[in-house]
Amino acid sequence: MSDSELDAAFFVRWMVAAAAAVEREADRLTELDSAIGDADHGNNMQRGFAAVVKALEADAPTAPGAVLTSAGRQLISTVGGASGPLYGTLLRRSGKTLGDAAQVTRQELRAGLRAGVDAVMQLGGAAPGDKTMLDALVPAVAALETSFEAAAAAAEEGALATVPMRARKGRASYLGERSIGHQDPGATSSALLFATLAEVAA
């Protein structure tokens, strides 16, 4: 697929691949979340992305922006934990930024995701280094300038880099020092999102 021809079908494939990856990794996400969270991240994400796929199957939008906006709305409505509004805001704001163009370039997608990440920062009040999904998202979006593969690698690296961090946001922050030594579940699922993006772009 050429970088200049990302159409709605490409974005639907991305969401379907993300749902499959979340389902495959649900146990691992829950395991990570049981160490420093409330042990529901795997189930929550699975439920959310299943709803995303179902909505896209029922009514697939014809513009990339509309695919992401629809996915974001489903996540906010169905996930139930903090991940719902955060991931929902990420995708919805990205979708709104892409507008109703029938096709977008990788650089346009990067700009859209950048706006989405900014909205997540604003909503959750977190910054990189707080041991959150942002630690995967921020480097991933920056690396998307180079390629989809670079973005996936940066997200994975960002997720691994949360292990020695101390959580400063969300339920994990109550654990203080005891949150150190565990990989952040949100950063891990964000890495999955970029891994599947690279997968469908390959």
Place this chain on the structure above:
Amino acid sequence: MTDGGQGAGPVGIVLVSHSGPVAASVAEMAAGLAGGGATAPVAAAGGTPDGGLGTSTELIGAAARKVDRGAGVAILADLGSAVLTVKAMVAEGDELPKGARLVDAPFVEGAVAAVVTASAGADLDAVAAAAGEAYGYRKE
């Protein structure tokens, strides 16, 4: 209909907790403490539709519509993900009645202040301010 419309009925209050029973009990307590006479409409949106712990946009949206009398709706939330969910719903713009907003206040104390103030006929800004003032009440 304008936000906090002149002559519109009282401001509605929605209490969003991770727990259904917590939201319902706080709603009951706040209405009880608001005392005699007519009280402002209060609705609880606690837990998930199947009775589990969590936050549900469906329950929050339904509760807000239920208490909307045209003068706005003050929404109070207990913990992080409930707060984020309400903020995301406000940003979404089409799931909540016009004039619904998240109020920055402690959950229990803020709920009592909000219901008492709304029952006295105050507008949304005054209800939000009264609920927020509960942060200033020190306990030692």
